[in-house]
Amino acid sequence: MSDGRARVAVLSPYPIVVEGLTAMLGRHSHRVEVVDVVPTVDHEEPDVVLYDVAGLSESDGDDLDHLVKKTACVVFAVGRDLRPDLLGQALALSVDGFFSMNVTEAELLAAVDSATTGWQMGDAGPDPVVGSSDSEQRAHRLGGDAGLSDREAEVLSWIARGLTNDEIARQCFLSINSVKTYIRTSYRKIGVRSRSQAVAWAVQHGFAAHHDQV
Numbered sequence: 001m002s003d004g005r006a007r008v009a010v011l012s013p014y015p016i017v018v019e020g021l022t023a024m025l026g027r028h029s030h031r032v033e034v035v036d037v038v039p040t041v042d043h044e045e046p047d048v049v050l051y052d053v054a055g056l057s058e059s060d061g062d063d064l065d066h067l068v069k070k071t072a073c074v075v076f077a078v079g080r081d082l083r084p085d086l087l088g089q090a091l092a093l094s095v096d097g098f099f100s101m102n103v104t105e106a107e108l109l110a111a112v113d114s115a116t117t118g119w120q121m122g123d124a125g126p127d128p129v130v131g132s133s134d135s136e137q138r139a140h141r142l143g144g145d146a147g148l149s150d151r152e153a154e155v156l157s158w159i160a161r162g163l164t165n166d167e168i169a170r171q172c173f174l175s176i177n178s179v180k181t182y183i184r185t186s187y188r189k190i191g192v193r194s195r196s197q198a199v200a201w202a203v204q205h206g207f208a209a210h211h212d213q214v
Contacts, residue, residue: 012052074115097131160202
């Protein structure tokens with residue numbers, strides 16, 4: 001942001017999405033500069049990348065993994081209401097935040113602004129990044145609307161990734177009895193009676209649905 005503007009890149013397999021988000025941002029050229037996602041000699045890497053989760057349906061997510069782990073960009077997942085499982089995959093890859101494809105222009109600008117505050121982990125106050133792991137928006141997305149506690153949501157997320165109760169206990173540093181208690185209480189809250197039903201519910205509500213190694 002050498003001239004005070006946020007450098008924002010849009011990454012989507014669909015040109016209409018790129019054009020639409022670019023047009024919205026382009027109306028605020030005094031605040032935002034739309035750039036390529038790949039740095040060039042004349043341009044540094046973007047400050048913010050808007051990543052359309054539809055790309056995960058056509059790839060193994062290597063491009064998103066690269067952005068998250070090997071750049072300094074703040075990466076926002078642009079979610080699609082009909083594919084919450086793709087948003088779950090993006091969150092599992094540790095994107096910085098997310099918002100819906102139905103975002104308004106004002107909300108889009110607010111998201112960009114939230115990503116360029118300079119806030120770092122350990123700073124006073126909550127993480128200002130929209131949809132970040134500590135934000136109310138992400139908590140709502142990942143089971144907060146069903147009344148799940150943080151620990152219940154965590155356990156349910158590991159179930160969705162295919163872990164056994166023993167593996168979850170080791171991952172979360174809990175006893176096996178505690179894991180079972182969290183499973184029972186989360187099942188009651190989301191209205192399911194079996195592990196397969198819990199996985200289906202989790203995928204539909206944006207939790208990760210792949211198996212992580214422990």
